[in-house]
Amino acid sequence: xxxxxxRTLDEALGMKSDHPEAVPIAGGTDLxxxxxxxxxxxxxxxxxHRLPELRQWRCTDGTLFLGAGMTYVRIIRELPGFTxxxxxxxxxxxxxxxxxxxxxxxxxTASPAGDALxxxxxxxxxxxxxxxxGRTRALPWHQFLVGPKKTAIxxxxxxxxxxxxxxxxxxxxxxVGRRNAMVIAIASLxxxxxxxxxxxxxxxxxxxxxxxxxxxxxAFAAGALAEAGVWDDPAxxxxxxxxxxxxxxxxxxxxxxxDVRGTAAYRRHACGVLAxxxxxxxxxxxxxxxxxxxxxxxxxxxxx
Numbered sequence: 001x002x003x004x005x006x007r008t009l010d011e012a013l014g015m016k017s018d019h020p021e022a023v024p025i026a027g028g029t030d031l032x033x034x035x036x037x038x039x040x041x042x043x044x045x046x047x048x049h050r051l052p053e054l055r056q057w058r059c060t061d062g063t064l065f066l067g068a069g070m071t072y073v074r075i076i077r078e079l080p081g082f083t084x085x086x087x088x089x090x091x092x093x094x095x096x097x098x099x100x101x102x103x104x105x106x107x108x109t110a111s112p113a114g115d116a117l118x119x120x121x122x123x124x125x126x127x128x129x130x131x132x133x134g135r136t137r138a139l140p141w142h143q144f145l146v147g148p149k150k151t152a153i154x155x156x157x158x159x160x161x162x163x164x165x166x167x168x169x170x171x172x173x174x175x176v177g178r179r180n181a182m183v184i185a186i187a188s189l190x191x192x193x194x195x196x197x198x199x200x201x202x203x204x205x206x207x208x209x210x211x212x213x214x215x216x217x218x219a220f221a222a223g224a225l226a227e228a229g230v231w232d233d234p235a236x237x238x239x240x241x242x243x244x245x246x247x248x249x250x251x252x253x254x255x256x257x258x259d260v261r262g263t264a265a266y267r268r269h270a271c272g273v274l275a276x277x278x279x280x281x282x283x284x285x286x287x288x289x290x291x292x293x294x295x296x297x298x299x300x301x302x303x304x
Contacts, residue, residue: 001041001042001043001044001045002043002044002045003044003045003047004019004022004044004045004046004047005047005050006046006047006048006051007050007051008051008053009051009053009054009130009158009160010132012046012048012051012158013130013131013132013133013156013158014132015046016046016131016132016155016156016157016158017131017132017133017156019044019046020155020156021042021043021044021155022042022043022044022045022046023042023044023045023046024045024046024048024104024108024158024159025045025046025047025048025049026047026048026049026054026068026069026100026102026104026105027049027071027097027100027101027102027105028100028105029093029097029100029101029105030105030108030109030111031045031105046158048068048069048104048158049069049102051069053067053160054067054068054069054070054104054160054161055067055069055070056070057070057078057079057161059166059304060304061304062165062166062304063163063164063165063166063304064082064163064164064166064304065128065161065162065163066103066161066162066163067103067104067160067161068102068103068104068105068107068158068159068160068161068162069102069103069104070102070103070104070161071098071099071100071101071102072089072090072092072097072098072099072101072102072116073089073095073098073099075089075103076089076090076098082166083170083171083172084119084122084123084171084172084173084190084191084192085116085119085173087172087173087174088115088116088118088119088173088188088190089115089116091115091173091175091185092115092116093182094182097182103116103161103162104159104161107120107127107144107151107159107162108151108153108159109149110145110147110148110149110150110151110210111148111149112148112205112206112207112208112209112210112211113184113185113188113205113206114205114211115173115175115185115188115205117141117145117203117205117211118173118188118189118190118203118204118205118211119173119190119203120141120162120164120211121141121142121190121203121211121212121213122171122190122191122192122201122202122203122213123164123165123167123192123201124140124141124164124165124201125140125141125162125163125164126138126139126140126141126162126163126164127139127140127141127144127159127161127162128159128160128161128162128163129153129154129157129158129159129160130157130158130160131154131156131157131158132156136160138163139152141162141211142210142213145210145211146210147209147210148209148210166304167192167193167194167195167196167197168194168195168196169192169193169194169195169196169282169286170192170193170281170282170285170286171190171191171192171193171278171282172190172191172278172281172282173188173189173190174188174189174274174277174278175187175188175189175205175206175274176188176270176273176274177261178261178262184206184261185205185206186206186261186262186266186267186270187204187205187206187207187254187256187262187267187270187271187274188204188205188206188274189202189203189204189205189250189271189274189275189278190202190203190205190278191275191278191279191282193225193282193286195231198222198225198226198231199218199222200218200221200222200225200279201213201218202214202217202218202221202250202275202278204250204253204254204271206256206267207254207255207256207267207268207271208254208255208256209255212253212254212255214249214250214253216249216253217246217249217250217253217275220245220246220249221246221279224238224242224246225238228242230283230286234286234287234289235287237283238279238283243276243279243280244276246275246276246279247271247272247273247275247276247279248272250271250272250274250275251268251269251271251272251275252268253271254267254268254271256268256271
């Protein structure tokens with residue numbers, strides 16, 4: 001196997017244009033596993049982990065951009081105010097994996113169990129792609145992720161990163177696994193409240209061919225928050241039966257399968273549990289406010 005070692009993004013894009021069969025590698029936490037198991041042996045690897053252009057993040061005019069080379073450790077350390085993203089990053093593998101694994105790797109692998117993907121889906125992220133000659137394009141997350149471990153990236157393109165509009169309001173990421181740490185999700189969920197648009201956004205991982213949004217459950221929750229006066233009064237409470245009904249709607253929207261990690265029935269049940277917890281947490285965090293104790297997401301602790 002040949003290894004290409006570009007020094008700049010332009011050089012990397014030129015190499016990808018000349019060798020479209022080359023597989024990008026940054027942290028290698030997914031690719032090396034496949035290679036060690038004999039599932040994959042690319043003829044050429046394109047090492048992009050040193051490219052400074054991919055290792056940047058910026059928050060400008062209300063939009064967060066994460067470079068594809070951002071590791072989970074850096075997200076935890078440098079972006080703690082984006083709590084759902086930081087929570088998802090903390091749940092990735094071991095400390096060694098978090099030191100090497102990248103956002104671009106999660107996007108490129110496109111596993112339905114990728115921990116960062118529900119956060120990007122709940123935030124309505126775009127995936128920014130580039131090719132030689134200065135060509136760039138941005139695809140909404142649902143157009144980029146087209147199937148299990150399948151994306152819409154062209155052979156001559158590289159992932160530059162992901163970007164999304166920062167929301168004001170609480171949210172969280174949580175997942176269920178077969179143990180407490182270093183585990184692939186049986187089911188995962190990200191919930192974000194958008195205070196300005198009075199919207200609820202929920203994304204599910206590991207319970208469908210790709211990450212899933214649940215628009216019917218989202219609309220139900222947003223309407224219930226309005227009816228209960230929660231949007232206007234953080235001290236207002238949501239009736240328990242409404243939270244229960246929200247969980248049922250989220251669970252019904254999942255599209256799980258049976259596999260070695262769990263049954264479809266268990267995954268669907270887990271989605272309901274995670275949804276109810278996440279909505280309760282969000283309401284509690286609104287009551288606590290930006291300086292509260294809990295799980296501030298969106299821009300409670302972050303500004304662009």
